[in-house]
Amino acid sequence: MFSMMLAFFLIACDETGGLAEDPYAGGKEPLGIKLLDESPAPDKGIPGTEVVFKAKGLLKYSNPAAGEYKFEFFINNEKAEILNATDTTLTVLIPANISSGASFLEMEGQIFFGPRFTVLGNVSIDENYGIKEGASGPVYDCLPHSNGGFYIVGGFRYIENSIENNEVYNSIAVLTNQGSVVKKSANYYTDGALGSLNSISRFSDGRLLVSGDIVRYDQTSGIGNIAIIKSDCSLVTENIELLRQNGETAVKTFSSFNGGAEDAGILKSFVTSNDDVIAIGNMKQYRRADYANSTYDYIQYDITEVNSVMKMTIDGNIDQTYHAGENASGSNGIVNDAYLDGSDGVIIAGDFTAFDGMATGNIIRLNADGEVDQQYLANIGTGANGAINVIRYNKALDKAMITGNFTEFNGFRCSGVLMLNGDGTVDDNFKLKQLSGGAVNFATILNSGKIVLSGTFEKYEGITRSGMLILESNGDVEQNFNVPGTFTGQLYNVFETSSTEGYYALLLVGNFNRFDDQTIRNIVKIRVMDVE
Amino acid sequence: MELNKAKPKDMNKIKLLAIFSIGILILGSLASCTDDSYFNDGGTSSPFYEGSILEYLKSRPDYFNKLVNIVEYTGMEKTFEEDEITFFAPTDFSINRSIQLLNSQLYIQGKDTVKLIEQIDPQVWKDFLTLYIIEGKYLLKDIPQMDTTAMNVFSGQGYKSLNGRPMNMGVVYHDLEGVKYAGYRELFYSYIYDFAENDLINAHVATSDIQSFNGAVHVIRFRDHYFGFNPYNFPSRAISSGIKRVDEIVNKQN
Numbered sequence: 102m103f104s105m106m107l108a109f110f111l112i113a114c115d116e117t118g119g120l121a122e123d124p125y126a127g128g129k130e131p132l133g134i135k136l137l138d139e140s141p142a143p144d145k146g147i148p149g150t151e152v153v154f155k156a157k158g159l160l161k162y163s164n165p166a167a168g169e170y171k172f173e174f175f176i177n178n179e180k181a182e183i184l185n186a187t188d189t190t191l192t193v194l195i196p197a198n199i200s201s202g203a204s205f206l207e208m209e210g211q212i213f214f215g216p217r218f219t220v221l222g223n224v225s226i227d228e229n230y231g232i233k234e235g236a237s238g239p240v241y242d243c244l245p246h247s248n249g250g251f252y253i254v255g256g257f258r259y260i261e262n263s264i265e266n267n268e269v270y271n272s273i274a275v276l277t278n279q280g281s282v283v284k285k286s287a288n289y290y291t292d293g294a295l296g297s298l299n300s301i302s303r304f305s306d307g308r309l310l311v312s313g314d315i316v317r318y319d320q321t322s323g324i325g326n327i328a329i330i331k332s333d334c335s336l337v338t339e340n341i342e343l344l345r346q347n348g349e350t351a352v353k354t355f356s357s358f359n360g361g362a363e364d365a366g367i368l369k370s371f372v373t374s375n376d377d378v379i380a381i382g383n384m385k386q387y388r389r390a391d392y393a394n395s396t397y398d399y400i401q402y403d404i405t406e407v408n409s410v411m412k413m414t415i416d417g418n419i420d421q422t423y424h425a426g427e428n429a430s431g432s433n434g435i436v437n438d439a440y441l442d443g444s445d446g447v448i449i450a451g452d453f454t455a456f457d458g459m460a461t462g463n464i465i466r467l468n469a470d471g472e473v474d475q476q477y478l479a480n481i482g483t484g485a486n487g488a489i490n491v492i493r494y495n496k497a498l499d500k501a502m503i504t505g506n507f508t509e510f511n512g513f514r515c516s517g518v519l520m521l522n523g524d525g526t527v528d529d530n531f532k533l534k535q536l537s538g539g540a541v542n543f544a545t546i547l548n549s550g551k552i553v554l555s556g557t558f559e560k561y562e563g564i565t566r567s568g569m570l571i572l573e574s575n576g577d578v579e580q581n582f583n584v585p586g587t588f589t590g591q592l593y594n595v596f597e598t599s600s601t602e603g604y605y606a607l608l609l610v611g612n613f614n615r616f617d618d619q620t621i622r623n624i625v626k627i628r629v630m631d632v633e
Numbered sequence: 634m635e636l637n638k639a640k641p642k643d644m645n646k647i648k649l650l651a652i653f654s655i656g657i658l659i660l661g662s663l664a665s666c667t668d669d670s671y672f673n674d675g676g677t678s679s680p681f682y683e684g685s686i687l688e689y690l691k692s693r694p695d696y697f698n699k700l701v702n703i704v705e706y707t708g709m710e711k712t713f714e715e716d717e718i719t720f721f722a723p724t725d726f727s728i729n730r731s732i733q734l735l736n737s738q739l740y741i742q743g744k745d746t747v748k749l750i751e752q753i754d755p756q757v758w759k760d761f762l763t764l765y766i767i768e769g770k771y772l773l774k775d776i777p778q779m780d781t782t783a784m785n786v787f788s789g790q791g792y793k794s795l796n797g798r799p800m801n802m803g804v805v806y807h808d809l810e811g812v813k814y815a816g817y818r819e820l821f822y823s824y825i826y827d828f829a830e831n832d833l834i835n836a837h838v839a840t841s842d843i844q845s846f847n848g849a850v851h852v853i854r855f856r857d858h859y860f861g862f863n864p865y866n867f868p869s870r871a872i873s874s875g876i877k878r879v880d881e882i883v884n885k886q887n
Contacts, residue, residue, distance in 0.1 A: 129775040131790070138785050138829040178797075203827045205791065205799055210768060212791025212799040214828030365743070383743055435744065487875065506875030538760065540873035557870040587826070591869060614865065618827060 134158040134172075136191075136206050136215035145219035148580060150195045151184060154204065154215055160188040162208065176218050177202025177586060178565040195220065198564045201586040201617060217618065222584030223630040224571065226617055229601040231280030235622030236260045238272075239612035241593045244301045244309070248288070249278035251596065252334070253610060253624065254311060256297030260624075272298045273311065273334055279601050280626060291334040294318045296326075302372045304415065307332045310378060314366035321354055323400060325361015325388055327370055327380055329415070343397040351397050355390065360417025363388040363404060371441035373469070377420065378413045379447055381439040383432075387411050387419050409436050409456075410447065412471065424471030428457050432465075440494035440501065442523055445469035448477075450503060452488035462511070463489045464503070466525065480525035482511035493545035493594075499523035502544035502552060518544050518554065532576045534562045543592040543611070549632045550574035551582070555592040555611065569616075571629070582629070586618035600628045682845045686720055687713035689845045696852070699725040703750055707759040712766065712795070718848040719771040721822040721836065726855035734859070735868035739876065747871075751882045754874040761861045761870070763796035764824070770848045771802065773820055773841045779803020781821075784831055789821065791828070801825055801833065820851055824862035834862045 137155035146152065154174075162171035163186040174181050174191065179199045185192040191206070195218070204215035238257035246252050254273050260282045263270065268284065271293025275283040283289040296315035303309055311318075312327035319336040329337045339357040342350045361367075363386035370380045388402040395401045405419055408431025412423035424431075434453030441447055448466045449456070456465040457473050462484020466477035487507035494501040501521045503510075510519050513527045518541045520531035531552065533541075538559025546552050552572040559567050561578055568588030572578055590613025600606035606628050609616070616625045682689045687710060690697040700722065704713055712718060736746035747753060771792075779789030779801075789803020801823040809816035820838035827833075836853045843850040861867035 129771070131777055203825070203829065205828075207793065207799075210793055212793055212801075214788070214791050214799070214801070214825060216829040217827050437742075539870050540875075542869065542873040557866075557873045589863070589869075590865065591873075615826075618832075 132158075132162075132208060132211060134162065134206070134208065134213060136204070136213045138216055140216050141204070141218060144216070145221050146195060147221050148195050148197045148199060152193055152195060152218060154191045154193065155189065156186070156191045156206070156215075157189065159186045159191055172206050172208035174204065174206050176204045177220075177567075178559075198580055200564070200566050200584055202565070202567075203618075217586075220584040222581040223632075224582055224584055225628050226585075226619070227280075227600045227606055227626040227628050229279070230626040231282070232261060232276070232624055232626070233621065234261050235624050236274075237264070238297070238623065239593070240610035240623045241297070241299045241313075242301050243594055243596050243608060243610055244303060245596070245598075246275055247332070248275070248283075250276040250280075251598075251608060252276075252301055252309070254298035254301045254313070255610070255623070257623065269293070271295065272313070272315075273301075275334065278599065287333065289334055291330070291336070292319050293334075294324075299366070299368060300370045302370065304329075304372050304376050306376075308337065309334075310370055310372050312367040312370035312380060318356065321356055323390065324356055325363065326365075326367045326382075327358065327361045327378070328356050329358040341392050343392065343395060345397045353397060358415075358417040360387065360389050360413045360419060362386070362411075363402065368436060369439045371447065373412075373441070373445045376415050378415065378417075379410065379423075379441065379445075380413070381410050381436060381447065381449055383409065383436050384411070385431075387413075389417060389419065408432075409449065410467065410471065422470070424457075424467065429471070430457055432456050435488075437488065437490050437505075438492045440492055442466075442494065443496055443499065446474060448492065448494070448501065450489035450492040450505075462486065463505070463507070464492075464525075477525040481521075483509075485510050485519075487517075491543050493543075494523075495546045495548065497548050498546060498550070500528060500546055502546050504541050504544045504554075506540075517541050520546065520552075530575055534576055534578070536561055537563075538567075545592075545595050546574075547595070547597060547607075547632075551632065552576075553592065553595045553607070553609075555588060555590070555613070581631075585616065585627075587615055588617070589613055589615040590623075598626070600626065605629055605632050680842045680844050682843060682850075684845055685714040685847050686718065686845045686850055689843060689850060690722065696724045696726075696855075697722065699728050699750065703728070703758050703762060706750055707755045707762060709759065709762065713847075715847060717768070717770055718795075719767040719769060720848065720850050721765045721767075721838065722850050722852045723765060723836075723858060723860050724852065724855040727853065727858040728860045730858075731860040731864070731867045734864055735871050738868050738872065744876065745878060747876060748879055749882050752877045752879065753871045757867075757870050757874050760796060761867055764794050764798060764800065764862070765822075765853075766795040767792045767800070767802070768795065770844075772844070772849055773804060773818065773851075776802045776804050776820065778814075779805055779821055781805065781831075781835070784828070788828070789823070791825070799825060801828065822851070822853065836862065 135157040139155045141152045141154045165185050170183050174193050177200050181193040201220045203217045206213040236257040237259040240253050240255035242254050244252045273293050275289045294315040295317035298311050298313035300312045309330050315324050318324050318328050337357045338354050340352045342352050345351050362384035365382050365384040367380045367382045387405040387407045391401045391403050410424050412420040432453035433455045435451050437451040439449045446466050446468050450464045464484050466474040468474050485507035486509045489503045489505040491504040503519050518533045520528040522528050536558045539557030541554050541556035543555040554570045566583050571582040592611035594610050596608040598606050598608050608626050610624050614622050690701050739746050777790045778787040780787035789801050791799050791801045794800045803821045805819045806814035807816035820841045822836045824834040836858050838851040839854040840852040
């Protein structure tokens with residue numbers, strides 16, 4: 102019955118010529134122009150280069166003799182002067198200030214996308230470096246390795262295509278200078294961590310301190326977010342004889358570093374000049390296993406109150422004299438980051454208005470004995486008027502870069518990025534210029550005085566420089582050092598190293614998924630030429 | 634057959650029904666061709682909304698409650714009420730998905746999570762919301778064909794969004810029973826990294842051509858869309874611009 106009905110309807114329509122109106126008809130007329138995907142000639146060059154792009158139908162809207170064009174041409178969102186147009190080509194001049202990126206032509210509000218143009222300068226990806234795709238999770242910290250490469254720690258499981266070979270690197274790995282990942286061997290003998298590692302540093306005997314948010318390392322449980330490992334990344338362990346319920350004793354393996362944070366992860370950990378350990382975080386409790394009162398199935402922990410910071414000996418025992426006493430209440434807010442300076446003092450930054458009961462603007466320095474450094478406190482004055490999220494220190498220069506959600510530091514106006522001297526005074530030689538489209542989420546200072554920034558910004562001084570900058574020490578931007586295209590994400594550290602050919606290079610690690618427009622995750626090595 | 638099983642008493646009913654059906658058929662076949670104004674007839678399938686885009690969004694709080702709050706928080710009411718625009722509407726599901734990702738990142742950092750849109754800098758909301766707005770009214774039929782497997786031939790068309798960033802609109806002509814491009818058409822709105830390398834993020838439009846007094850609304854499929862296209866753009870921008878505490882907002886409102 103229904104099929105009959107349907108047939109009737111159809112027949113009825115056929116007789117009168119189908120649907121009365123084509124729902125897809127009557128649209129706006131296209132302009133009839135096009136930029137072709139083919140690479141321009143040349144496809145890379147420095148500012149001032151004349152470049153020919155392939156196009157279609159532009160002549161209708163051009164008067165090359167008079168230099169008049171009804172369209173505009175852009176590379177990486179920067180306008181490029183049009184020198185000539187034929188019906189199949191478009192010749193443009195690369196502007197003086199520009200970073201690499203895709204091209205497009207704009208006419209009457211419509212955009213015609215074209216190919217990418219690479220702006221040449223002093224910075225480029227080290228394409229011979231073995232890591233091209235990156236790591237599967239963030240890389241938070243690095244430490245130079247005796248093989249010329251680096252230890253890396255973070256929250257990753259796979260590096261490059263290791264997922265295909267089922268090679269797992271649980272938050273810690275060793276890379277060579279050429280960028281190959283050291284596989285499980287005598288030089289890398291670990292199952293890694295359960296959880297993420299934020300920090301890695303070295304003792305004078307070559308052993309390593311790692312910390313983060315971990316409860317297990319190398320299949321050994323009971324880790325209090327911090328551990329000591331050997332140079333091959335395996336956990337330093339000790340065997341303890343414990344009573345079982347049946348009255349017999351049995352041996353259990355523990356981390357030989359017996360100490361840790363009970364109630365929160367550790368943000369940063371440091372090895373002091375005399376091989377003690379300082380850990381910073383939002384913890385309130387230090388813990389240490391009391392094996393004498395434990396059984397095989399139940400470990401008794403002794404808890405000691407600590408606030409934001411704790412110092413331990415190399416075996417994990419807490420230093421009760423460090424940051425101790427009634428006033429040692431720590432931060433009244435959130436600790437975000439910290440560094441250890443050359444005289445075993447720690448500078449702690451975050452989102453707090455007081456530390457150990459003393460009013461301060463989101464930053465404080467503790468002396469080697471854990472007491473608040475009064476001189477530093479006086480030098481920072483009112484400090485930052487908003488949270489400090491990241492602090493990075495250059496020991497050689499004794500200067501630090503702070504990044505956060507502040508607009509003023511001790512009366513010095515700044516949009517979220519500032520250079521501090523080691524004593525807490527502002528280095529006002531550095532001034533961040535006008536930044537738009539987002540904010541800065543990381544800044545560090547290199548030995549040359551240059552500053553590496555990452556962020557969510559689009560433009561610096563009105564020129565599109567998406568997500569990353571290498572600035573001069575006064576905050577100026579040099580075209581040659583800022584040619585890469587879009588960076589997406591956040592850096593956590595920048596290490597000065599050498600490229601695969603032996604030139605000066607930077608290892609960038611963090612939580613990012615693009616560098617120079619290319620998809621690469623969390624680790625990349627870049628050549629930086631002519632660094633004074 | 635079922636008819637044979639019917640009792641004699643019911644036969645009359647069946648006859649009646651048959652006559653009635655034929656009547657409807659004749660009426661229907663007449664109507665199906667003579668009535669070419671059904672497109673404007675109103676009813677459930679009307680593409681027209683008697684009001685501004687903002688009023689339309691307000692009429693569907695099941696999809697756009699948060700979106701409307703964001704429009705008001707960023708002070709963009711005029712754009713949505715008066716300016717002639719094409720709006721690719723991200724639903725609350727997309728916005729919530731991005732907020733969840735943001736919150737998971739804040740949680741890892743040990744920071745308070747976001748409960749109110751006001752905790753995020755209005756400029757951040759505005760910069761992302763304006764990515765979804767194109768000046769002028771573009772309906773499906775105004776937008777060129779796009780074929781994601783042959784972008785150099787059918788590329789759709791780029792337009793500058795209100796944000797300033799070039800975006801791409803394109804209509805994908807789906808195939809029908811093996812006949813290329815003869816099937817239904819689907820609108821795509823794309824965030825461009827490198828068009829020539831096909832490096833872009835597509836948002837699928839689920840409902841297109843909702844026409845209000847001041848332009849067109851195309852609603853983006855919420856199943857897989859993140860507010861801000863790249864899932865991480867919004868969370869990292871929100872964090873770097875600073876997250877306000879809930880009590881700061883509440884104190885301000887009091």
